[in-house]
Every structure is written in structure tokens, then in C-alpha cells.
Amino acid sequence: MRLYGTLARTILGIARSYSDLGRHFGDDLYEAEVAYLMDREWALTSDDVLWRRTKRGLHRMAHGIHDFETDAMVEVFIDPRHLMVFDQTGRAVSANLKEAA
């Protein structure tokens, strides 16, 4: 893989065949590479993968990579101790420190 040089091993992991690479998104793009780009190269969206971290966006029409983001899930965590909640009028529903004290 011309794109990753010696890092290609990291991406492929223990994969021995195409089916080990996870979902096929079209062209030569497989889940294993997308996972690597999200984990190591800060890719968050399909545009990051197709346009910013690789040049696949340029020939995606020709090779038919479909939008692989439609069922994407991102898990986020917010610290509840620092989560402020306000009602519709903008008044704080509960202050963060009161419960901790």
C-alpha cells in the first residue's frame, strides 16, 4: 500500500484475506483502513477519510464509494459534574456544586 508504507502492517493487523478487513465501502476502501484513520489520523467524518486523509474523494464517483456514514455512531461522554442544565427561560435548573458540597 503506497499510502502507508511500513504502517500498512498496523492497518492490516492479523487480517489474512479481504473478508478480515471488515466492511467493504467500495473501491479499495475497507473498514480496517477507516478504523485506522479514525484512531490515528483524527478522521471523524466520511469527508475526512475521502478528502482529507486520502484522495479517494477525487475518484469516488468513478469507483463508486457510497456514503458510508449513514449509520455511523460516535460515542461521546460528558462529565455530569460539569454539565449545566438550563430551562427554556435560561435559568439554571441545578447548580453543579451544590450536590458535591
Next chain:
Amino acid sequence: MTLMSGEPLANLDYKLREELRAELPRIFAEAGSIFVYATTEPTEALLLGGNTATMSEGRLTQFGPTIDVFRAPTDLITARTFSDPPLNTIVLQKHGDRFLLHGGVALPVPERLVGIGDGPYTIGFQPHHLSLKRPGPRDWCGSMGRLPAPSSA
């Protein structure tokens, strides 16, 4: 004696400003007088401690110990005023023990707030209180789904 100063560091170059930020609290403490210090920078208020009065559009929005005003603002305007970088806010619907957002995002309501009535709420949080990795086993509320780009104040 009371000393009033309006944005005293605003026109200083960066290095001198940082030096004085460290030095001013010492001077204030030694002088033992009352200082009223106006600033547009939340960081400066936090460094000085004491009491803070937040103002927005000419109105006083809250007054109290600096750390209390910062951590527990009584309204959204105060929270936004006293937040740098800007506070992230999301409008969502509370339903039982979940905050629901379009697109299937469900955020657990912090335990202390489960009892509040269902309906629309605005949540606010600092960027460094959001994580994409689970920081602790049960301390943080997790959410599955895609969050929209956070609005900034």
C-alpha cells in the same frame, strides 16, 4: 481605600500581561484594600479569585464567590459570559432519565437531575468536559449517536 481598575492589562503585550497576571494577586493581597477589577477575560477573574460580578449588556447577572459563579452560574447568560473558550450549548428534550436529540442521540440525565420535569432544556458544557473515550467506569454520562456541531456563544 478602594481601588478601581478597568481592564488594566488589556493594552499590554503578551509577556508583560502574563507577568502582571501573576503579580497582581500578590499586590492585592499585600495591600489589603478593596480592589474592583473589570475584565473581559474569564481567566483573569479566575486567577484573582475573590468575588465576581458578571455583567451582560449593562446588567448585573450574578454576584458571588468567583468559583461558585464560574461552576454554578444561575442562568445561561452568566454561563456564557463567564466562559472562555465559549460554552457549548445544545437544546434537547428531557424524557425520563434521558436527554433526547434529533438523530437518535440519547444522553443520560445526571442522577441529581432525573427528578426534574420532562420537556425542553438547554445543556451547557466546556469543551474539555467532553470526551470521545470513556474516562471512568460510571462517572460520565455516555451517549450513542452523532452530535451536531456544537454552537458557540
